[in-house]
Amino acid sequence: MGNQMDKLSHLSYAEVPTVDPNGVDTEEGPRIGVSYIFSNDDDDLEEGCAVDGTDKDPNQEEKPYDQRDEVECAVYNRDECIYEKSVKSANLEVYSPENLLNKCKAGDLVEFVATGQFPHWAVYVGDFQVVHLHRAEVKNSFLTDASQGRRCRVVNDLYKFKSLGPDMVVQNAMEQVGLKDRELSWRNSECFAAWCRFGKREFKMGGEIRIGKQPYRLKIFMSEKHSHMLEFQSLEDMIMEKRRNDHLGRTAVLQELATHFSSVEEIKTHPDGAAR
Template identity: 45%
Template sequence: MGNQLDRITHLNYSELPTGDPSGLEKDELRVGVAYFFSDEEEEVEDRSPSDGGFSQDLSPAEEGPFPVSEVEFSAFCSQECIFSKLRENEDLNVFAAETLLTMCKPGDLLELVAAAQPPHWLIYERDERVIHLHKGQIRRDSLLEVSGGRHGRIVNNRYRYRPLPPDLVLQNAAGHVGLRSEEICWTNSESFAAWCRFGKREFKAGGEAHSAEQQYFLKVHLSGGGVHLSGGGVHTLVFRSLEDMIRERRRVDASGILKELVHGGKP
């Protein structure tokens, strides 16, 4: 379903320079398409709470921070770094939902993680409430209820885009509460929450302004401890849209496997 990857290329790609993208979109592309959702989010939410990839048994009473074994990524649009999830540059520890609430401010971007699941992204509103995409619907819920035993963290700086002011982030999120899949154009919780915070049309399905020169490079850091492959190093995949790149990265987060490496590029 949805957009399939047009091309996945294996490269010996040199280290790309980093930089901050320009920030706000001046001309927001209006996308009014019905989009058939995958069952990605349904599968996540219907599972019982897992151990979240933790290296030890955790009691709900424990506050954290807790270490998590995860795949590490960096991503670029052309030669500009737009996404970074590297333990050497970021605190990737997570916290129990009760502790996370004491750290949140309105407009914050949150990520809940668990083993063998793609992460679930949310916008923190206030008074323990979050707004998020869940099973094809934009909902307002209690973070404690949504967490379902998963632990989380604030990921405001994961994307390198310039954030909108908090009041605009909340306006973006609250203005879509109650809408369902036939009325919205995001395919997963991360794309919706990131769009609320950054306002970039690239997070929308079909919202990409394609050009012949524009490509996205996802660098998967195989030595990060989460990918089930021997050896180390960095493997780079190429995508034509941010949406395609996000979907592949979330699939790797859930499976811990790079199918392109295991099967020689065959799905």
């Protein structure tokens, strides 16, 4: 299909059937989530652009990155947890790029984060350099350049898959340098970097056959007692939604969910304009 299809924009939660807002599975179980069959997310904004694509105000200060706005979530493949981001179980501390260089080893996964942007992932290959998918091309850059001023951290433990050896991770990354556009097999920097480290085809576009089953569950933690669940046909679809949530931030995601649950409750109460 190549470039014949433009982006398939994400459906709002008001348009997507979901589970009970309290996180309790109904008799029907978790509902189907959003499909991103033709979509790619934008890892990075164009120079001089704001989050919504408009021109930045040069006099407006950037918001400092606030870890309290991280969206905590877990991903399950059937009953096995394959990804978890939780303040209690994961080291989410971020550093300046210069300080992170003292903590990196070849083969590490690095995540760059900034308020209002998609997280950007890279593979540290040694000698202060990373390989990353940036604007539809796999590039070899210095870590400090790839950060573009963002905070960063090592995220080896977010995915629960067994890692390849460091040499193989670096080799996987370096062999892709220079690929661009239609040569690419990944929709975003996270899928690329995770594929380099874990070697799983599920991170690639079309790596899983879509046969109507939804084996992946994305569980968003709204509070200690409440969560929200969506199901996806493929790992890459799930990653697209997870990254969209990271882009929005916890406050916006919870507001979006609250709006959805309110509309669902209103429909239940007034299905044809009158309470049942």
